[in-house]
Amino acid sequence: MRIIIIGPPGSGKGTQAKKLMQRLGIPHISSGDMLREAIAKGTPLGKKAAAYMKKGDLVPDDLVIEMIIQRLSQPDAKNGFIMDGFPRTLPQAEALDKAFRQFHIKIDCVLHFDVPDEEIVTRNCARRIDPATGVIYNLRFDPPPKAIASRLIQRVDDTEEAMKTRLTKYHSETRAVLPFYEKQKLVRKINGRGSFEDVQKRILKTLGIGSA
């Protein structure tokens, strides 16, 4: 299956995609995770991307497009993938479409996570990550066990200031990607509110896969 997830920052895309990856046995391709890894490794891409990301700005199209097209050419992406965080602009969607046509690949569906802005700000500012396991917690909705609470970190772009920029970018750039896929009748809207399990059930139902 080839799935693209589009939704505002912190709408649960990454967490849901990771679960789907285990369920479907296909890779989770997250542009945000790939960029954070590039920054951690200090690669040329990471050095270019860091300042944009810290402010909550989008990394320039040419850099992310090249990164994703390269990732898609890896053998593990041959039989499917869950793409999260890309495409985020119309030029990215067009570049992806061109690459898919070249390789005779078809997308099965685009899941559009719908979560209101007020909930996004509340969720993101309370998001914490365990650097040891990569597990994502939320101080309000999904608190961590006490024993690990002191080692949790906050993403540099989960501050209120960066969140405002990220949401503005989402509304001005990323939402413009939806009509591109709507024309191809690929978009399935997912109500992203509620518990992780509730949202997961909605996704599985939409994909026509039975609950675990």
Ligand code: AMP
């Ligand atoms: P995410 O983990 O998807 O929330 O992405 C974190 C940050 O990485 C974003 O705020 C952007 O700065 C950058 N980023 C991730 N994916 C893209 C993309 N497709 N285009 C441009 N910037 C991106």
